[in-house]
Each structure stands twice: as structure tokens, then as C-alpha cells.
Amino acid sequence: MGFKNYCFKKSLWVFHFGGASCNNCDIEILDCLTPRHDLERFGILLVGSIRHADVLLVNGSINIRDKERLIEVYNQAPKPILVVAIGACGCTGGLFTDSYTFAGPVDKIIPVNAYVPGCPPKPEAIIAGIIKLVLNA
Amino acid sequence: MAVNLFYFLVFPGLLFAAVVGAFLSWFDRKITARVQFRKGPPLLQPFYDFFKLLLVKETILPKHGSPLIFLLAPVFAVFGATMAGVFILLPLLNITTGFRGDLLVIFYLLTIPSFSYIIGALASGNPLAAVGGSREMKLIFSYELTFLLLIAGIIMKCGQQFDLYTIIKAQQEGSPFIGSISGVLLFIVGIFCIQAKLALVPFDMPEAEAEITEGIFIEYSGAAYAMIKLTKYIMFFILPAFLIALLMNGFRLDGIHILWAVLKVLAVVLVITLIRNTNPRVKIKQAIKFFVLWMNLLAVIALVLIEFGY
Numbered sequence A: 001m002g003f004k005n006y007c008f009k010k011s012l013w014v015f016h017f018g019g020a021s022c023n024n025c026d027i028e029i030l031d032c033l034t035p036r037h038d039l040e041r042f043g044i045l046l047v048g049s050i051r052h053a054d055v056l057l058v059n060g061s062i063n064i065r066d067k068e069r070l071i072e073v074y075n076q077a078p079k080p081i082l083v084v085a086i087g088a089c090g091c092t093g094g095l096f097t098d099s100y101t102f103a104g105p106v107d108k109i110i111p112v113n114a115y116v117p118g119c120p121p122k123p124e125a126i127i128a129g130i131i132k133l134v135l136n137a
Numbered sequence B: 001m002a003v004n005l006f007y008f009l010v011f012p013g014l015l016f017a018a019v020v021g022a023f024l025s026w027f028d029r030k031i032t033a034r035v036q037f038r039k040g041p042p043l044l045q046p047f048y049d050f051f052k053l054l055l056v057k058e059t060i061l062p063k064h065g066s067p068l069i070f071l072l073a074p075v076f077a078v079f080g081a082t083m084a085g086v087f088i089l090l091p092l093l094n095i096t097t098g099f100r101g102d103l104l105v106i107f108y109l110l111t112i113p114s115f116s117y118i119i120g121a122l123a124s125g126n127p128l129a130a131v132g133g134s135r136e137m138k139l140i141f142s143y144e145l146t147f148l149l150l151i152a153g154i155i156m157k158c159g160q161q162f163d164l165y166t167i168i169k170a171q172q173e174g175s176p177f178i179g180s181i182s183g184v185l186l187f188i189v190g191i192f193c194i195q196a197k198l199a200l201v202p203f204d205m206p207e208a209e210a211e212i213t214e215g216i217f218i219e220y221s222g223a224a225y226a227m228i229k230l231t232k233y234i235m236f237f238i239l240p241a242f243l244i245a246l247l248m249n250g251f252r253l254d255g256i257h258i259l260w261a262v263l264k265v266l267a268v269v270l271v272i273t274l275i276r277n278t279n280p281r282v283k284i285k286q287a288i289k290f291f292v293l294w295m296n297l298l299a300v301i302a303l304v305l306i307e308f309g310y
Helices: A002-010 A024-031 A064-076 A087-091 A123-136 B002-009 B014-035 B045-056 B067-092 B102-109 B112-123 B127-157 B164-173 B181-197 B222-247 B257-277 B284-307
Strands: A013-018 A055-059 A082-086 A114-116
Touching: A002 B045, A013 A024, A013 A064, A024 A055, A024 A087, A024 A123, A055 A064, A055 A087, A082 A087, A082 A123, A087 A114, A114 A123, B002 B014, B002 B067, B014 B045, B014 B067, B014 B222, B014 B257, B045 B222, B067 B102, B067 B112, B067 B164, B067 B222, B102 B127, B102 B164, B112 B127, B112 B222, B127 B181, B127 B222, B127 B284, B164 B222, B181 B222, B181 B257, B181 B284, B222 B257
Parallel strands: A013 A055, A055 A082, A082 A114
Antiparallel strands: none
16 A cells, blocks of 8 residues: 555646636646746646546635536546645635625535635645645545 | 567566656656756656556546447557567667568557557547547658658668668668768658657647647546556657667667667657757647658658768
8 A cells, every 4th residue: 555655645646627716826826837836846747637637626616607517527537536625715715605606615515635725825835735635645 | 489578578678668768758857847947856757657547546437438449549559569669679789580671560560559549549439539539640641651761761771671680780880870961861850750659749739738638648547548658658768769770870788888878868868858848839730741741851852862872
């Protein structure tokens, strides 16, 4: 189990699911992959297909239309998959908690492994969240 | 029999080619990172990726499509790449296979991975995979003639010899073929053919990441995707090795020449990586035009020059 788990931790491929986001979190997520922060040194890559993903990053408030798509994407992912909720909207709903289109924070829809709060969280905070995820995985 | 199995599975075949290819793939990613002023992944990253896909992840089968062909296609791809690897690496390491005419066999074996990808993509029943598959087909049509012209040039240069061992020996006794004008032209043609065969960036439309989300590989996950990664590692080693065998003298395995062999492989991979990092993805129409018109023209000029002895 140790070897498998070690390989899994060392090579997390990330699929990015943007809900009804204001794009701030998207920009900060992309910032993690740029030269300054460079998450590829931990083996983290952004992949285009959910079939290749090990981590599902969810940001933005999840509204009624996003909900079924999020569930579909989660079901299409090969297990084991880790889910990370990014930003205030992903973690709790933030500003949009009382909105009539809001369908609940991410952890009401799918199981979540890590939360990175902030509006938007800094790249350092995202990296700290990922390190915690790796250490607990 | 036992020796043949050893050749196929361990030394120049599956294990050796895959391990060297994995390190070359790390080299490629590291150079890419350095070009972009990043730090880059650790040395064992390709192994982590491979074992994660093979051992940890679940393999999902497509609901609409043919699961059996979908799963067999990556196995065929590994098989074809390994066969081509054995035929290329045995003469390269100065072990004669005694098989005259192996150049044409290598030429056909090298296309098996691409065809397997197409079959697997079409068996997955995904529309984006079908788009990727059709692009891969067009790409094969465009670069295959150029690649054949390259091999024809080498055969003419060597005096109508069809086996790789004789070609390498002729270069080691005389001078390497790249030391002439026609050799340089053939090297340029060969580099672009390798780029298209590996589906690297100027010609990566079959697996365009942002556009059709990995295209032909979109439905693959788990162990099946690990087999595709393995094929990619093997191809990343044997295609530069093939170019070195054809044009750059092959390998010599005594004393200081081992260092030269390593440096030659690294240099060819470096050229491929730099081309991949300094170019945008072209459209499939532009790629066909590039190969059918310009690269074929260059190859034909090289053939004419060889005929006149340059």
C-alpha cells in the first residue's frame, strides 16, 4: 500500500471545474502553475479530461444548473478521486448563500477532501491546501 | 528462443527502452520548465505517473462503444513500439540481427502505435476522440511519404543497402551521413517527421489539450492509459535513436564513445524539445501543406543531391 500511495501523492493530476465563478479563483488557480509558484515541481499537472484526473478542483458558487453537471463529472471520474473546494463560494456559498439559484455548497453535493477558503485565496493558500491534502491522503 | 525473449522483454526491448524513454521524457519536461523559467518536476516523475496510472487508478470502460477493442488498442501500441525498438536498438548496439531489409519492417512497425491510437479512439464512442482520430489519420497521410523519402535517401546514400546494421557500419568506417549537404537536409526532414510521429506541439492536433481535451486519449483512464504512457516513453527513445542510426553514426560501446552516444540522444531530444517549446499548434490543413509541399520538396532536393554525389 505504501508504494502505491507514494506514487499517487507524487503525481496528482488536476481537473478544474468552474461553477458560476467570478473568475478570480480561476486566475489564482492558473497562477499556481506559472513560473513564480510552479506546482509541476510536486508533479501536479492540469489535465483536460476528467478521465485522467486525480483531483477535482471546484470553485465558484454551485447553482441549480451546475449541480447536475458537477454530479455527472464526479461520477465520470476514475476513483480514487480527491475533491478540493476553492474559495468562499466553493466552501460555504459566501456571498451567494441566500441567492434563489444557489444549490448548496460543494460538500452538500459531493464529498469534499479539502477546503481552501478566501475570496479569492492567494496561490500560497492553494499550495498550503494541496500540501495538507497530500499529507493526509 | 530464450535469447530472443530476453532481447524482446529486457535488454534492448521493453524494459530498457521504457526506462530510458521515461528518463528522456523527464528531460523533455525539465527543459520545457527551464525554457519557461520554472523549476520542473523531479527525476522520477515519469515513473510516479506510470505506476499511479497502472496500480492506483480505476479503468473506466465506455458505455457506447466496443470495450474489448478499446482495451486491446493500447496493448497493440506497446507491442508495436517494442518490436520497432528491438529492430532499431539491436543494430544500434552493434548486435547484428542477420535480417536484410529490416528498414522497411521498422518503417511499418513504427506506424502501429499511431494506428492503434486511432482504433482505440474510434472504439471509445466519444465524438471528441473521433475528431482526434480523424486528425491523426490525416497527419499519418501527410508525414508518411516524407518519412519514406528520408529512408530512400539513406538507402541511396549507402549504395542500395536495406539493412540498418550495414548502414551503421558504413558510417562508422567512412564518415557520418550528416556531414554532407544532403545529410543536413535529411536531418531537418527527419526531425520534423519525428515531431509529427510523437504528436508534439507544432503537430499535436490529434491530442490538442485545450481544444478537444486530449482528443484520442480522452476516454482512457487507469491501466489502459498507463499502457499509452508506456508507448509514448518507448517512442520517445526509439525515434531519436532511429535518426541517430540513419544519419549520425549509431552508437559505439567502447570507452569514451558511450558518453558520445548519450550526448547524441540528448542533443536530438533537445532539438525536438526546443521546437516544441517555441512553436504554436498549427491547423491540420497547414500541417498537411507543410509536409506534402515543403518537406517533400526538401527531401526530393536531398535525393537529387545524393544522386550527384553531395
